[in-house]
Amino acid sequence: MANNIVIKPEEIIETIDSIPKTLPVLPLRDVVIFPYMIFPVLVGRESSLRAANHALENNKFIFLVSQKDPAVEEPGKEDIYSEGTIAKIVQILKLPNNLMKILVDGTIQGTIAEFLPNDKFMMAEISTTIQPEDKSTEMDAIVRHASSLFAEYVRANRNIPPEALAAFENIKDVQRRLYYIAANILQTVEIKQKILKLNVLKDQYLEVIRILNSEISILKIEREIDTKVHENIQKTQRKYFIQEQIKILQDELGDEEGTPELAKLKEDIEKSGMTKDAYDKAMEEFNKLKKTSSMSPEFGVIRNYLDWLLSLPWKKKTKDDLEIDHVKQILDEDHYGLEKPKERILEHIAVLNLVKEMKGQILCLVGPPGVGKTSLAKSIARALGRKFVRMSLGGVRDEAEIRGHRRTYIGSMPGKIIQSMKRAAVINPVILMDEIDKMSMDFRGDPSSALLEVLDPQQNNTFNDHYLEVDYDLSKIMFITTANVRYQIPLPLLDRMEVIELSSYLDFEKKEIAKRHIVPRLITDHGMTSKEIEIKDEAIQKIITEYTRESGVRNLEREIASVCRKAAKETVMAKQKNGKKKQPHLVVDEKKIEVYLGVPKYRNKEADKKPQIGSVTGLAWTSVGGDILHVDVTLMNGAGKLTLTGQLGDVMKESAQAALSFIRSNAKRLKLNPTFFRKHEIHIHLPEGAIPKDGPSAGITMTMAMISAISGKPARADVAMTGEITLRGEVLPIGGLNEKLLAAKRAGIKIVLIPSENTKDLTEIQQSVKEGLKIIPVSRIEDALPIVFGKK
Numbered sequence: 001m002a003n004n005i006v007i008k009p010e011e012i013i014e015t016i017d018s019i020p021k022t023l024p025v026l027p028l029r030d031v032v033i034f035p036y037m038i039f040p041v042l043v044g045r046e047s048s049l050r051a052a053n054h055a056l057e058n059n060k061f062i063f064l065v066s067q068k069d070p071a072v073e074e075p076g077k078e079d080i081y082s083e084g085t086i087a088k089i090v091q092i093l094k095l096p097n098n099l100m101k102i103l104v105d106g107t108i109q110g111t112i113a114e115f116l117p118n119d120k121f122m123m124a125e126i127s128t129t130i131q132p133e134d135k136s137t138e139m140d141a142i143v144r145h146a147s148s149l150f151a152e153y154v155r156a157n158r159n160i161p162p163e164a165l166a167a168f169e170n171i172k173d174v175q176r177r178l179y180y181i182a183a184n185i186l187q188t189v190e191i192k193q194k195i196l197k198l199n200v201l202k203d204q205y206l207e208v209i210r211i212l213n214s215e216i217s218i219l220k221i222e223r224e225i226d227t228k229v230h231e232n233i234q235k236t237q238r239k240y241f242i243q244e245q246i247k248i249l250q251d252e253l254g255d256e257e258g259t260p261e262l263a264k265l266k267e268d269i270e271k272s273g274m275t276k277d278a279y280d281k282a283m284e285e286f287n288k289l290k291k292t293s294s295m296s297p298e299f300g301v302i303r304n305y306l307d308w309l310l311s312l313p314w315k316k317k318t319k320d321d322l323e324i325d326h327v328k329q330i331l332d333e334d335h336y337g338l339e340k341p342k343e344r345i346l347e348h349i350a351v352l353n354l355v356k357e358m359k360g361q362i363l364c365l366v367g368p369p370g371v372g373k374t375s376l377a378k379s380i381a382r383a384l385g386r387k388f389v390r391m392s393l394g395g396v397r398d399e400a401e402i403r404g405h406r407r408t409y410i411g412s413m414p415g416k417i418i419q420s421m422k423r424a425a426v427i428n429p430v431i432l433m434d435e436i437d438k439m440s441m442d443f444r445g446d447p448s449s450a451l452l453e454v455l456d457p458q459q460n461n462t463f464n465d466h467y468l469e470v471d472y473d474l475s476k477i478m479f480i481t482t483a484n485v486r487y488q489i490p491l492p493l494l495d496r497m498e499v500i501e502l503s504s505y506l507d508f509e510k511k512e513i514a515k516r517h518i519v520p521r522l523i524t525d526h527g528m529t530s531k532e533i534e535i536k537d538e539a540i541q542k543i544i545t546e547y548t549r550e551s552g553v554r555n556l557e558r559e560i561a562s563v564c565r566k567a568a569k570e571t572v573m574a575k576q577k578n579g580k581k582k583q584p585h586l587v588v589d590e591k592k593i594e595v596y597l598g599v600p601k602y603r604n605k606e607a608d609k610k611p612q613i614g615s616v617t618g619l620a621w622t623s624v625g626g627d628i629l630h631v632d633v634t635l636m637n638g639a640g641k642l643t644l645t646g647q648l649g650d651v652m653k654e655s656a657q658a659a660l661s662f663i664r665s666n667a668k669r670l671k672l673n674p675t676f677f678r679k680h681e682i683h684i685h686l687p688e689g690a691i692p693k694d695g696p697s698a699g700i701t702m703t704m705a706m707i708s709a710i711s712g713k714p715a716r717a718d719v720a721m722t723g724e725i726t727l728r729g730e731v732l733p734i735g736g737l738n739e740k741l742l743a744a745k746r747a748g749i750k751i752v753l754i755p756s757e758n759t760k761d762l763t764e765i766q767q768s769v770k771e772g773l774k775i776i777p778v779s780r781i782e783d784a785l786p787i788v789f790g791k792k
Contacts, residue, residue, distance in 0.1 A: 367502030370552015504551035614709030618701030621736030626743030638681030646686030649694025
C-alpha cells in the first residue's frame with residue numbers, strides 16, 4: 001500500500017468551497033483512503049462504474065467509503081461506513097472486460113449526512129469535517145510522540161520501505177502528518193476506520209498513538225521469536241558440523257570413542273560378559289551407532305537394541321539353597337498337602353546336591369482352579385533362593401509374543417521370554433508359565449509351537465529371539481508351567497514336560513488349609529486379632545460343605561472373608577455402643593455362619609437309604625471335584641424304544657446304547673425274558689437335568705440300572721460304581737478315581753466298584769480317602785451282579 005501513497009504538492013490542494021454538497025458514493029474493498037493521499041482504484045461493479053462516470057461528467061469529485069464486509073458484491077446503505085474521504089478523480093484508464101482504473105486524490109474528511117434517491121448508484125449529501133488549528137504545547141508533544149513512534153514502527157516493519165520515513169520527515173503540516181501515518185500503518189479496515197470516525201485532531205492523534213504502540217509491541221515479539229528460531233537453527237547446524245568434525249577426527253585417530261556417552265556404552269558392552277556371538281553383534285551395532293547422526297531415527301533403534309542386550313543377564317546367577325530340610329520346611333509352611341509335587345521338588349534338590357547342574361528342569365502342574373499351582377511355584381522359588389518371574393500365557397495368540405518382533409517393525413521389542421529374563425536379572429530364575437493350556441492360535445502364528453524350543457532341554461541353550469538375533473541360553477532356568485486341563489495342552493508341548501497332577505483338595509485338607517493359612521491371614525487383613533474373634537472348626541466345616549462347591553479354596557476364602565467383614569461390623573458397632581468397655585470375645589460357630597452367610601447354597605447328595613428297583617448310584621468327575629450320579633430307569637408299554645433325558649452328551653448316549661445292546665444280546669445268561677423288549681419302552685434319566693453330563697464312565701451304572709428295572713430286583717443303595725463298558729461286557733478303566741472315591745465317602749457309600757485296571761491307581765490315593773470304603777475291582781459286568789443284587 002505504501003508504494004501507492006503519494007503526497008500532493010501544496011499548490012494543488014482544492015479549496016473546500018469548490019466541493020459540492022451532493023456527491024456519488026464509491027464503496028471500496030479492503031482499503032481506507034485518507035485525505036492528502038493519491039491512490040489508484042480499480043472499478044468493476046456496474047453501480048461503481050456509473051458513480052465514477054457521473055463524477056467525471058460533472059466536477060470529478062467523488063465520496064470514497066470502505067465496505068464493512070468485502071465479500072458483499074452489491075453493497076447497500078447498511079454495508080458501508082458513514083465516514084470516508086472526499087476525493088477528486090485525477091486520471092482514468094479504461095481496461096478490457098469493462099473495467100476502469102481511476103487515480104483518486106484525497107481532499108478532505110467527510111461524513112454521509114443523508115442518502116439521496118438514485119436507482120443507478122449511491123448518491124448522498126456529504127458534510128465535511130473542518131478541524132480548527134491547535135498550536136498548544138500538549139498538541140506539539142503529542143505530534144512529536146506520534147512521529148517518534150512512527151519512525152520506530154517503520155524501522156521495525158520490514159514491509160514498509162525506509163523511503164517512507166524520509167518522505168514523512170519532509171511534511172510540516174500537522175494534519176497531513178497524521179493522515180500520512182494513518183495511511184502507512186499496515187492494519188485492518190476496522191482499525192483504520194476508527195481514525196476517520198473521530199472529528200478532533202487531538203483525538204485522532206491519540207488513536208494513532210494507541211495503534212502504533214500495539215503494532216510496535218507485536219513487532220517486537222515477532223522479532224524475538226525470529227531471533228530464537230535463528231539461534232536454534234544455528235545451534236543445530238553448529239552441533240551437526242561439530243559432530244561431523246568429530247567423526248572425521250575419529251576416523252583419522254582410529255577407534256577412539258569421541259563422546260563420554262559412547263565410551264561408557266562400549267565399556268558396558270565389554271563388562272557385560274556376553275557370549276562371543278552376542279559381543280560381536282553388539283560391537284557391530286555399536287560401530288553403526290558411532291557413524292549415525294543422533295538426529296536420525298536409526299540412532300534410536302540401534303541404541304534401544306544395545307540397551308536390551310546390556311539389560312539381559314549373561315553371567316549373574318543366584319546361589320541355590322540346597323539344604324533339603326530347609327526346602328521341605330518352607331514348602332510345608334506355605335502349603336498343606338500336595339505331597340507329590342513337594343516330593344518331586346525335594347528329589348530335584350537332592351540331585352542338584354550331587355551334580356550341581358542339571359538340565360530338563362521343566363515341570364507342569366495340572367489341576368483344577370484354586371488348588372495352589374501358582375503359589376506352589378512361588379514357594380519353590382523361595383525354597384531354592386531363586387528369583388521368581390510369572391508369565392501369563394492365557395489368551396496369547398501371536399507367535400511374536402514369545403519370540404519377539406523383528407527390528408524392521410516400528411516399536412518392535414523382544415518376546416515374553418527375554419522380557420522375563422530382563423526382570424529376573426539372573427540366568428537361573430524360576431519362570432512360571434501360567435495357564436499354558438489357554439493359548440490359542442490364529443493367522444499370526446501358533447505360540448505353542450514357539451514354546452517347543454523354549455521348553456526343550458536339548459534346544460533351549462540356543463534360544464533365538466527375533467529381536468535380539470543372537471542365541472541366548474535358557475538351560476539354567478527352572479521352568480514351571482500350570483494348566484487346568486491336561487488334554488488342552490498340545491501333545492508335542494506336553495511331551496517336553498514332566499506332568500504333576502494336583503488333584504482337588506479333600507474336605508479335611510480344605511479345613512486344615514483354612515485353619516493354618518486362610519483364617520489367620522483374613523483376621524489380620526480385617527484389622528482384628530485372634531483375641532477378638534475365634535472361628536470354630538465346625539463353622540469352617542459348615543462353610544466347606546454347605547456354602548462352597550469347588551476343587552480349590554478360592555470360594556472358601558471369599559466366604560471366610562465375608563464372615564470376617566460381618567464380624568468386624570458387629571465388633572465395631574458393639575464398641576461404639578459400649579464405649580471403651582472391654583469387648584467380649586466373639587465366637588463364630590455353626591449358628592453364626594447361617595446368620596452371616598444366609599441359607600446354605602449347596603446340599604450334600606446322599607445315597608438312597610433303601611434299595612430301589614431301577615435306581616443305581618454312579619460316580620462322576622467334575623471340574624470342581626467328584627460327585628455321585630443317580631441313574632433312574634423306568635419301563636413303559638411300547639415298541640422297544642430307548643429314551644434318554646438329563647442333558648446327556650453324545651458319549652454318554654452311546655454308552656447307554658451299548659449297555660442296552662449288551663443286555664439284549666445276553667438276556668438268557670442274565671436270566672431276563674428275551675421277548676421283553678418287544679413290548680416295552682425304556683426311559684433312562686439322570687437327575688439334575690440342567691447340568692450337562694458326558695463321558696463313558698457311567699456305562700456300568702446304566703447297565704445295572706436297566707438290569708434292575710427289567711428283572712424287577714432292587715439294587716443295593718450302599719453300592720456305587722464307575723467304569724466304561726464294551727459290547728462284550730468288559731469294564732474298562734476310567735480317570736478321576738481320587739475325586740470319585742471322595743464323593744462316595746461324602747455321600748455315605750460303603751462299597752465302590754471300580755475297573756480292575758484302576759487297581760494300580762489306588763496306591764497313589766491317600767489312606768484317609770480309602771478309609772471306611774470297601775473298594776472292589778471288577779473286570780466284567782457279571783462280576784458286579786452278585787455285589788449289586790446279592791449273591792442269589
